[in-house]
Amino acid sequence: MAKRRLKGGNVRVLDSLPMLIICIALVSALYFVCLARIASNNSMRYMIQIFLYITMAEMWNLLSGFTGMTSLGQQLYIGLAGYSVAVATTKLHLTLGLGLGIGVAISVVVALVMSLLLYRMEGMYFSVATWVVAEIFEKLFLNWKYVGQGSGMTIRIVPYPRIHEICVVALTVCVFAVATVYLLLRTKVGLGLTAMRDDIGAASAVGVNVFNHKLLVYAIAAAFTAIAAGIFLVNKGIVYPESGFSISWTVSLIFIVIVGGSGTVGGPIVGSVIYVFLQEYLARFPGWSNIILGTITILTILFLPKGIVGTLQEKLGFEIFSAKRFSYAKHR
């Protein structure tokens, strides 16, 4: 079968070929559901949210779970992407694809500039600094006449993409994001990142170039977060400062990654599905939803510190999307 018992080791992994087959089958099925319009518009709305949260959560996981950069400011790239799309399509009458491209480009540039500042800080200081920078941008957009100040911008694209089209694009971005994270972890850089996850100081002592690894991951995270957010806001049709640059985006990502399993590739996927359905259910209890989500997060940290996927992997001794290296495996 797909699993194989490895002598001496206490972890089994899914081989790459069976994993590839399962993934292709699953992704094709999802594409079919979107394109053939089997799913109702309502279920497609859920699917879009899940795909995009997976993308953003994988990126936050890469930042926090692997490199120890616990960013509280990913909303910076969400807001920038939202406004880029809005300005590009509504004001400049460019296509949606071009708008998304501009959003990604701006986000990566801002991320690279920010990194000069942010790498002088670590841990808590880094977290607070990312948040503060996002807040500064919110105030900036709040006072910027061209982008509609506090009332924001309505996104007008002619013809406006249909929901199943948005769903297909969201799925594609999601597949690329998961594949990027997984393939990155399988490279030399990924080996360094996994070491950094366990002990950043020791990683540096054995020659891992911590700064370069952080820079690369921060830029990749900004790019994918931006493109996912751009699609998310197109689906909503409107962007304004308090929504685009709100910390609640990052809070959602933290919930997803912690509940799903930090430092695993599967964690953000499981976490996103749970989050989207939970959020929908909790909408019946306005005012209580954040309290309940917060309580779940705290309980998870206390009783399942490795999250659902992390705990399952430990209990079953079996990993999907594993970045493990074995001494007797053939050269890849």
Added chain:
Amino acid sequence: MDNILEFIDVNAGYGRVQILNDLSFEVKKGEVYGVIGPNGSGKTTMFNALLGLIKPGSGRIIFDGVDITRMSANVRCKMGLGRTFQIPRPFENMSLYENVLVAAVHGSAQSERFAKDHALSSLKLTGLYDKRETRAGELTLLDRKRLEIARALGTDPKLLLLDEVAAGLTDAEVKDMMELVASLKDSGYSIIWIEHIIETMVGSTDSLMCMAQGSCVISGDPREVIESEEVQRLYLGVEDDE
């Protein structure tokens, strides 16, 4: 070039607190160079200066004929300085093999394909080969200390810095460690070894330096150093107070 390492009048410290005062010493290629000294005498600070974690205010550090005084820690690691942590810091969720592989890939800038054999031979040399697929978090203290050495070897060092690798071990385990260091010397590594256990140092080093207040008090043949008046006064004097 006979010396793998030279410290020439190095002054260094943390902020305004100066710890190393005109420290000078040299380590020959292929020898085990022991460093002893009372707590606070600057042994670990000397390592930090050597590794590039603190920058000397003045003086020079020559490693393998190259002045490394101003080089970054990262570059020094790639040039061949391998270190162990006093308190072992393994990558707990990775196997022993992966721990050493990280060092082999990043420390000596190899591709994974070529790093693999080197990682495995480092594990063999330190006696961890049979446990190579075990998670590092599950190791005993002795094996953790061995892993520290295996990981340092993974970076393909010319000079190995051992920071109290025998501390906290039982007598039998200390003996194992002494044998391991002896076999590393036989494999051609130059070694600097900081330790508190004096018998261990006399038995397994070629040269010995005693530090106090950030300078070298005396250095030379291990037995002569231990029996010298300076060391007797310094070391036993301190112990008498306790």
